[in-house]
Amino acid sequence: xxxxxxxxxxxxxxxxxxxxxxxxxxxxxxxxxxxxxxxxxxxxxxxxxxxxxxxxxxxxxxxxxxxxxxxxxxxxxxxxxxxxxxxxxxxxxxxxxxxxxxxxxxxxxxxxxxxxxxxxxxxxxxxxxxxxxxxxxxxxxxxxxxxxxxxxxxxxxxxxxxxxxxxxxxxxxxxxxxxxxxxxxxxxxxxxxxxxxxxxxxxxxxxxxxxxxxxxxxxxxxxxxxxxxxxxxxxxxxxxxxxxxxxxxxxxxxxxxxxxxxxxxxxxxxxxxxxxxxxxxxxxxxxxxxxxxxxxxxxxxxxxxxxxxxxxxxxxxxxxxxxxxxxxxxxxxxxxxxxxxxxxxxxxxxxxxxxxxxxxxxxxxxxxxxxxxxxxxxxxxxxxxxxxxxxxxxxxxxxxxxxxxxxxxxxxxxxxxxxxxxxxxxxxxxxxxxxxxxxxxxxxxxxxxxxxxxxxxxxxxxxxxxxxxxxxxxxxxxxxxxxxxxxxxxxxxxxxxxxxxxxxxxxxxxxxxxxxxxxxxxxxxxxxxxxxxxxxxxxxxxxxxxxxxxxxxxxxxxxxxxxxxxxxxxxxxx
Numbered sequence: 001x002x003x004x005x006x007x008x009x010x011x012x013x014x015x016x017x018x019x020x021x022x023x024x025x026x027x028x029x030x031x032x033x034x035x036x037x038x039x040x041x042x043x044x045x046x047x048x049x050x051x052x053x054x055x056x057x058x059x060x061x062x063x064x065x066x067x068x069x070x071x072x073x074x075x076x077x078x079x080x081x082x083x084x085x086x087x088x089x090x091x092x093x094x095x096x097x098x099x100x101x102x103x104x105x106x107x108x109x110x111x112x113x114x115x116x117x118x119x120x121x122x123x124x125x126x127x128x129x130x131x132x133x134x135x136x137x138x139x140x141x142x143x144x145x146x147x148x149x150x151x152x153x154x155x156x157x158x159x160x161x162x163x164x165x166x167x168x169x170x171x172x173x174x175x176x177x178x179x180x181x182x183x184x185x186x187x188x189x190x191x192x193x194x195x196x197x198x199x200x201x202x203x204x205x206x207x208x209x210x211x212x213x214x215x216x217x218x219x220x221x222x223x224x225x226x227x228x229x230x231x232x233x234x235x236x237x238x239x240x241x242x243x244x245x246x247x248x249x250x251x252x253x254x255x256x257x258x259x260x261x262x263x264x265x266x267x268x269x270x271x272x273x274x275x276x277x278x279x280x281x282x283x284x285x286x287x288x289x290x291x292x293x294x295x296x297x298x299x300x301x302x303x304x305x306x307x308x309x310x311x312x313x314x315x316x317x318x319x320x321x322x323x324x325x326x327x328x329x330x331x332x333x334x335x336x337x338x339x340x341x342x343x344x345x346x347x348x349x350x351x352x353x354x355x356x357x358x359x360x361x362x363x364x365x366x367x368x369x370x371x372x373x374x375x376x377x378x379x380x381x382x383x384x385x386x387x388x389x390x391x392x393x394x395x396x397x398x399x400x401x402x403x404x405x406x407x408x409x410x411x412x413x414x415x416x417x418x419x420x421x422x423x424x425x426x427x428x429x430x431x432x433x434x435x436x437x438x439x440x441x442x443x444x445x446x447x448x449x450x451x452x453x454x455x456x457x458x459x460x461x462x463x464x465x466x467x468x469x470x471x472x473x474x475x476x477x478x479x480x481x482x483x484x485x486x487x488x489x490x491x492x493x494x495x496x497x498x499x500x501x502x503x504x505x506x507x508x509x510x511x512x513x514x515x516x517x518x519x520x521x522x523x524x525x526x527x528x529x530x531x532x533x534x535x536x537x538x539x540x541x542x543x544x545x546x547x548x549x550x551x552x553x554x555x556x557x558x559x560x561x562x563x564x565x566x567x568x569x570x571x572x573x574x
Contacts, residue, residue, distance in 0.1 A: 001241060002208035003101070003140045003263045004130075006195060007055070008188055009048065009113075010148030010224060012217040013235040015185055022157050023182045027193035028237065031212065035239035036248040042291045042309070043256045046216045046224055046231035047298050051256070053117045055215070056096055058260030058275035061294070062406040064094070065415065065425025066117035068297040070561075071528070081527050081558060087419040088119045091427045094274055097260050098124040101140035104269050107133035113144035131202065138267070139204070145191050148218055151180045153187040165230070165375055167222055167353050173340045181218055196239075209266050210239040211259050221326070221338055221357055225298045227307040227316050228376050232293045238262075238281075252287040253311065254280055276404065292400050296408055300561035301329045302535060304408055308397045314376065315393035316366040319409065319445055322477045325357040328538065330564045353377045364449045367393065398442065402435040409441040410466045413497035413528040440467055448474025453482065460486050465495045472498055476505025484509055496521055496529045504536040507543065515540075519547045527559040534565040545573050 015025040017032035018039075045051040045061050053066035061067040071088065090096060095103075099122060102108045111128040126132075130141035157179040159172065168174055192212065199205040213236040217223040223230040236254060257277035264271045265279045279285060295305040304319040332338050344350050345358045365381040367390050380386040400406075407415060407429055419425035440459075444467055447455040459471035460483070472490050475483040483505075490502035491514045503517040518540075521533040534554060537544040544551065551573070554566035 001266055001268075002138050002199075002204055003106075003267055004195070004199065004208055004210045005142045005259070005263070006145065006192060006210065006212040007052075007142065008145045008147035008212070008214040010216065010219045011181075011185065011188070011214040011235075012223065012230060012233065014182060014218070015189070015235060017237070018235060020182070020185075022161060022179075023186050025185055025189040027189045027196065028212065031192070031196065031210070031239050032237050034243045034246050035210075035237055036245050036250060038236040038238075038254050039249060039251050040311075041213060041234050041236035041254040041256065042232045042293060043214075043216050043234055044232075044291075044293050046226055046293065046295055048215050049115045049117050050294075050296065051215045052113075052115050054257050055259065056098065056114075056116060057090075057094060058097060058257050058264075058271075058277040059094075060257065060276055060292070060404050060406070061117070062296070062401075062408045063276065063404045063426070064118070065407055065419060065428075067294060067408050068117065068412055069299060070115075071117060071412075071416075081525075083525060084416060084420050084527075085119070087416070087422075087424055088117075089121050089424065090118050091424045091430075092121070093430070094426065095272055096120060096124060097263065098140065098142075100264060100269055100272070101267065102126075104267065105138065106140040106267070107137045108140045109133075110142040111144065131198070139208075140263075140267075143191075143195055145188050146184075147188050147214060148181050148184050150184040150187055151177075153180070153183040155179070155183055156186050157182045165222075167356075167375055167377060168220070169341065169344055169350055169354055171340055171344070174337050177337045206242050208239075209241060209263070211263065212237045213256055213259070219335075221332070221341055225295060225301075225332070226325075227293055227295055227305050229314075229370075229374070231295075232307075252280075253289070253291045253309070255288070255291050290396060290400070292397070292404075294406070294408055297412060299329060299331055300531060300535065300564050301327045302412070302532070303327070306397055306401065306406070306408070308393055308400065309370075310393075312369060312371050313389055313393060314366075314368045314370060315390070315397060316368075317394070317397060318362045318364055318366070321362045321364040321449060322474075323362075324360055325362055328565075328568065330568070364446075365390065365394070398438070402438050405429050405434045406438070407434070409438060409445070409470075411469045411497055411532075413526055413532055414465050414469060414495060416526055416528050417495075437464065437466070440464070441470060444470045445474070447471075448477060451478045453478065453480045456480065457483055457486055460490065465498065468493065469495070469498050469501055472501040472505055476501070476508040479508055481509060484511065487511075488514070491517055496524050496526065497532060500529065500533045500536055504540070507540055512543070515543065516547070519544070519550045522550060522554050522557070522562070527557075527562065530554075530557060531559055531562045531565070534562050534569075538565055538569060544569070548573050 014020045016029045043051045050061045054061040109130045110125045130139045159175040159179040162175040162178045214234045217231045261277040261279040307316045367381040368376040418428045422428035444459045503514040551569045
């Protein structure tokens with residue numbers, strides 16, 4: 001059996017077979033009629049490189065250590081930091097999905113995007129064109145379509161007819177952008193038609209399982225990069241050989257990593273134990289009760305969020321509730337739609353729900369009843385009536401984070417060094433029970449949120465560097481004056497990321513004596529330390545102007561995301 005993956009960028013389920021009326025998508029709609037359509041499919045990460053890393057491994061990105069969006073050795077982003085290169089290689093214990101197909105005798109192709117947060121240890125693909133495969137050789141072919149990124153597509157939709165979700169203001173620029181996004185679906189539909197026709201003309205269509213989904217939701221303020229439905233809910237359609245199960249609609253919860261397990265099983269290839277996806281086409285498949293997703297650093301924007309969702313409720317845990325939803329981001333701030341929304345916020349023209357992304361802090365927990373509130377407007381986390389549901393979902397999320405060895409709570413600069421020491425970030429935790437550390441990191445973050453200064457001061461003495469880091473951060477955020485002596489001590493910590501956090505925390509307490517430390521760490525050999533130092537400087541406002549020369553120089557950093565912050569600061573202080 002042949003396997004084809006059609007992966008579309010930056011798009012949510014806004015096509016005919018999912019109920020969209022402003023455009024026509026005849027090819028995808030026909031594929032839906034001839035196959036299985038999933039109404040509740042989700043990605044495990046709302047940004048491309050993390051989502052694709054999970055997709056191609058069949059594993060949660062946070063288990064594999066591939067959860068942060070592009071790192072210091074990834075193509076075009078890290079400048080090739082040789083010291084950390086080997087730690088990004090996929091460990092020998094993990095076989096990526098293309099490798100498994102190649103080893104099984106398949107002709108394996110990918111056209112044309114990879115964007116993985118790791119370095120494969122072998123050549124994954126024979127090329128980009130499946131048509132070069134010998135006639136009798138089965139194919140495993142991937143197609144990466146620009147989808148929602150193709151905003152130059154031919155116009156079909158009248159912007160005035162666009163009805164935006166209620167968490168966005170009604171504005172012609174936003175309507176125009178959404179219309180162009182819908183236009184991109186029309187163009188994508190034509191591309192899908194060509195792929196299916198080529199398979200038919202080659203006599204392969206009736207022996208091919210075709211999977212279609214998107215890497216995450218539409219690129220908008222609450223979509224791409226975030227865990228709301230707009231960011232993680234995606235279309236998914238499967239056309240099986242000879243149109244088996246044609247016209248089936250499934251409402252059960254599906255994760256996109258499940259495609260890996262399904263594809264291998266259809267091809268008769270044993271699914272490795274490390275694959276965390278499930279074969280939802282199996283006769284003995286038991287439906288998921290929950291789906292899980294995570295958002296971590298996206299470009300230069302540092303954040304940590306996790307969510308769990310069942311058929312009714314969604315629980316989101318914001319582990320960095322002390323920073324705004326809409327942090328500085330070259331990628332998002334460069335979009336006209338965000339500029340418009342931000343201007344409307346400054347003018348006081350947004351309602352309470354629309355203004356939420358710009359609040360200086362976020363609630364640590366969010367709980368939504370998706371039956372009564374499908375747009376996730378009303379946070380029920382503090383409502384007494386929903387405490388039972390809140391506690392249950394909180395418990396389930398913690399269990400899943402420990403079961404899957406989610407390493408997302410380890411600050412990225414520290415995780416980088418742990419990965420280098422162990423040879424790989426996944427390998428670093430493979431043989432260790434990480435549950436106790438996860439529990440402790442959750443506890444210190446919670447102590448910070450609840451301003452339990454005594455607890456924070458005790459955690460600041462921990463032998464575990466990640467624990468010390470989070471205690472340091474929250475001592476600063478909460479401006480714990482009795483923590484000043486401890487913070488001064490932590491500016492000499494053996495871990496660079498902690499020294500950076502301590503210097504920033506002291507500044508919050510009115511002590512500028514260690515401010516220079518931030519600038520001294522811009523060029524740390526661990527490029528993530530440098531980026532974290534620059535983000536700390538950016539958060540301090542005008543305080544860093546005295547060291548402007550070092551910021552100007554940082555515009556030539558090895559790390560693209562450090563360069564972005566340095567450029568913003570240089571422009572601001574010009």
